[in-house]
Amino acid sequence: xxxxxxxxxxxxxxxxxxxxxxxxxxxxxxxxxxxxxxxxxxxxxxxxxxxxxxxxxxxxxxxxxxxxxxxxxxxxxxxxxxxxxxxxxxxxxxxxxxxxxxxxxxxxxxxxxxxxxxxxxxxxxxxxxxxxxxxxxxxxxxxxxxxxxxxxxxxxxxxxxxxxxxxxxxxxxxxxxxxxxxxxxxxxxxxxxxxxxxxxxxxxxxxxxxxxxxxxxxxxxxxxxxxxxxxxxxxxxxxxxxxxxxxxxxxxx
Numbered sequence: 001x002x003x004x005x006x007x008x009x010x011x012x013x014x015x016x017x018x019x020x021x022x023x024x025x026x027x028x029x030x031x032x033x034x035x036x037x038x039x040x041x042x043x044x045x046x047x048x049x050x051x052x053x054x055x056x057x058x059x060x061x062x063x064x065x066x067x068x069x070x071x072x073x074x075x076x077x078x079x080x081x082x083x084x085x086x087x088x089x090x091x092x093x094x095x096x097x098x099x100x101x102x103x104x105x106x107x108x109x110x111x112x113x114x115x116x117x118x119x120x121x122x123x124x125x126x127x128x129x130x131x132x133x134x135x136x137x138x139x140x141x142x143x144x145x146x147x148x149x150x151x152x153x154x155x156x157x158x159x160x161x162x163x164x165x166x167x168x169x170x171x172x173x174x175x176x177x178x179x180x181x182x183x184x185x186x187x188x189x190x191x192x193x194x195x196x197x198x199x200x201x202x203x204x205x206x207x208x209x210x211x212x213x214x215x216x217x218x219x220x221x222x223x224x225x226x227x228x229x230x231x232x233x234x235x236x237x238x239x240x241x242x243x244x245x246x247x248x249x250x251x252x253x
Contacts, residue, residue, distance in 0.1 A: 008065060009045050013037040018050065022072050024062040027150075032066065033075040038178050042222035046179060046206065055178055055206050088112060088145045099217030100161040100171060109159060110211055111151020116141050153207035155180055161214055171214070175231035179204040183235065184219070202230050202239045 012019050018036045023029065034050035035058070045058045066072070088094050091112050095102040102110060119140040130136065155173050163169040168187040175181040184201040205213075205223040213220055230236035 005063065005065060006040055006060060009037045009060070009063075010040055013039050020066055020068050020070070021058075022064045022066050022070065023058055025059060028075045030072060031075040032068075032070060032072045044222060048178070057206055057209065085115075085146045085148045087117075088147055091145050094147075098215045099164055100214040101164050102161065102214065106159060106161070107145070109153060109155050110214070111153055112145050112147050114143055115146050116143055153211055155207055155210060163217075165217075171210075173210075174202075174235055177231050180207055180210055181225075181231050182210055182213075183239070198238075200235065200239050202227070202236075204229065204231075 009019075011017070016036070018034050020032055020034050022032055035047035035056075036050065038046040038048060038055065040046075040060070043060055045060055045063060046055060047058060048054070049056050091104070091107055094112070095107075095110075107113070119142050122140055127139075130138075155176070157173055157175055159173040161171045170185045170187075172183045172185055173180060174183050182203050182205065184203065186199040186201070188199065202225050203220060203223040204225050205220055209220050209223065212218070224242055226241035227236045227239040230239055
């Protein structure tokens with residue numbers, strides 16, 4: 001039954017067909033949703049979510065294709081507008097434990113943005129003082145970095161992230177299409193040589209997967225592609241095709 005579903009998803013991706021499915025995972029498990037399949041990679045389905053137009057991943061073993069009249073509630077499409085936000089006292093500390101260095105200019109790409117807040121604590125005192133003296137009250141405000149529970153990620157072509165532990169390893173955003181294409185660049189240095197050579201491994205994945213990669217350093221092996229599938233007409237000629245060992249490439253000597 002599962003193999004039949006996989007074939008159905010592959011056909012839908014080729015034909016551009018939108019499907020109604022029930023998903024057992026995500027923020028609203030057991031609900032119906034409409035998705036536009038893009039591709040199957042291992043145990044995952046990449047699909048554009050109809051409610052947000054975002055590309056997401058779904059575990060194939062948690063998906064069931066159903067009809068619109070199937071007796072399950074539709075996904076709550078207002079979920080994205082109710083995201084709780086937490087203030088980050090020091091983004092350098094927040095990103096300090098990540099496996100890749102996150103430069104300040106790239107904080108917004110990972111959803112950490114500078115926002116304006118009303119100072120409610122001091123505001124009460126100032127409001128009382130203004131009322132006592134008959135002055136117009138103006139609420140005090142302050143700026144702080146914040147992150148929502150499900151941040152809006154915004155990676156752009158050219159974004160470059162260097163490993164915090166390995167100076168010979170970096171990740172580069174090469175292209176944005178239906179999926180994000182990221183190249184893992186492994187620099188090799190020969191003994192006594194001034195010229196460095198580099199190896200590129202290419203991956204096509206969604207923003208959430210890339211964010212997790214930057215944080216954990218775990219390579220998303222299911223998303224690796226060969227040169228023929230690359231979006232880049234220039235860099236594809238330098239891509240090493242599978243089955244290159246990701247483990248050995250990740251840890252150059």
